[in-house]
Amino acid sequence: MTSSSAAVLQDPPRDVAAAAIAREGHRRDALLPVLHALQDRFGHVPAETIPFIAKALNLSRADVHGVVSFYHEFRTAPPGRHIVRLCLAEACQAMGAPALRAHVEQTLGVGMHETTSDGTVTLEPVYCLGNCACAPSVMIDGETHGRVTAERFDALLAEPRGRS
Amino acid sequence: MNHTIYIPLDTSARSLGADAVAAAISAQAASRGVTIRIVRTGSRGAFWLEPLVEVATPSGRIAYGPVQPGDVAALFDCNFLTGGPHPLRLGIAAELDFFRRQERLTFQRVGVIDPLSLEDYLAAGGFRGLDQALAIGRARTLTEVIESGGRGRGGAAFPTGLKWRTAHDAPGADKYLVCNADEGDSGTFSDRMLLEGDPFTLIEGMLIAGYAIGAAKGYIYLRSEYPNAERVLAAAIAAAERHGYLGRRVSTTDFAFEIEIRRGAGAYVCGEETALLESIEGRRGQVRAKPPLPALQGLFGQPTVVNNVISLASVPAILAHGAEYYRDYGVGRSRGTLPFQLGGNIRYGGLVEKAFGLTLRELLYDFGGGSASGRPIRAVQVGGPLGAYLPETLFDTPLDYESFAGVSAMLGHGGIVVFDDTVDMARLARFAMSxxxxxxxxxxxxCRIGAVRGVEVIDRILGDRDRPAAIALLRDLCDTMTQGSLCALGGLTPLPVLSALEHFPEDFAIRPRTHAA
Structure with missing residues (x-):
């Protein structure tokens, strides 16, 4: 158990939302920064915060839900403990991303937007990490890795999985 | 003796192990009792040499690369701290052929200086552009930028100075400057490299733009896929605030300016300027109809200039050296330089800043060295996912805006993605639609319906269900998307699709139905 997951248990999502709104202001344009603060902390935007945010920013719940659902990155359910984002854009395709994808999906036993049954890894697609001269690229827990072969992926994955 | 070692903190260098190399060098130095100072820089942009380690010597910075942690002990044994010989020794970094043949104006400091040291920035000519703008006043600053011939580097290539003048002349209580750092196009990474390698240049460019148009607030809309760039940029903004370059009295004048970073959330369309403004306002990133132009009615309904990172980062050099100096680079109506980005299946991938006018072939072979796989280059996509696929017969096209428009292609943000002869162009056309x-x-x-139907029609072509009719339908659909879409996403998606069909028709021949992404 890491210290940050202990903190998650202590801080109710509503308090995190309230703190973010106090920092960003009660204006509509605070919405994305507030949603990011929640996702940074909990890995997703907890559903119970939506009515609270709507009231604080003077928006309808539908408004807030519409924003959360528009942006690919915001999740509405908790992800696995580690997040693997595989780049599927053109430059990575040119260097074997489709084959890497097949390997990753087979190794993890999940498809895109799914979480392994042990709750360790969530797999997501990403369209460009800006690492196009070092393709194919994979981001694991916020760190970008380049020239990822199947073997290198297995080695990269062994490390965070061993820790969790 | 104190040795200085330079190791990039750039995302690409880190993606190849730069952090582990830095840690290994620190540990090795400690165990040998040698005092060293490690400076984390941006990357010079020769990514096949990353992690590239440089050591300061009396004759210049000697480069070693690509270095892996396992090489470090041997490098110490070979006295690399004083430039000693080793198989990875490349010579003086700045004199490597790949860099010597470039014309670096916007990227002159990237990979060279400590990106968070204001001292380094000032010593390397930083803030001379801002000083000049504040000295000559708003009107002459606008004139300089107009006369430089600089055009928007984000892709649309609209004259930067005219956009600024429009916003300057527009009535409005508050004016805003927005930097578009939502670099979502595959094959592009110049914004990221600049943000990580020389963020003060962007800050200086934004200060000059804000001053010229009369804005007191600037936003940087940065994509969430660039967490490393966000860390560097936030630290640079904080440093500029501490030293009086941002705040209520910029450089002790009456000009007030502040910068706020806004993080995107994975929506590609937010790179479109009006969708980006909606996103900053806290809405779904939906495109606005134009007119009104953002320069007249943009963020929060106020006159707003939206400029790409490289457009703004090119401005300090224009002010520091004069419009003529910048305009002397380039050809025709494409003035100055463009930082081209070589990616995908390319042997020597990276950043090449050159004046407009060299040919695609020179870039691919003289700089890029051909494909990474060693197989023939078959197709090249220039200008991101909305750019055309070009065959070998068009590789002699000069890289400037008008020449590319002349072959139904576009330069866009200067990203170039290379594919070898194993590529399946029908699959890429289908990918563009999906x-x-x-x-x-x-x-x-x-855009919303057309793209979905586009995927279906391409599947029909590949499944050989009434092919001639399906191909005619695809062309018709592309025409509708081109003419009828509100923004470049729907309007330009036909470019990769039709160019693939035009230049590589053999890939659209009969075959088993594909289920590939």
């Missing part, structure tokens, strides 16, 4: 369907904001029908 990407558009995935990323469409949904506001206009040609």
């Amino acid at each position: 990407f558009c369907a995935h990323e469409s904001c949904g506001k206009c029908t040609p």
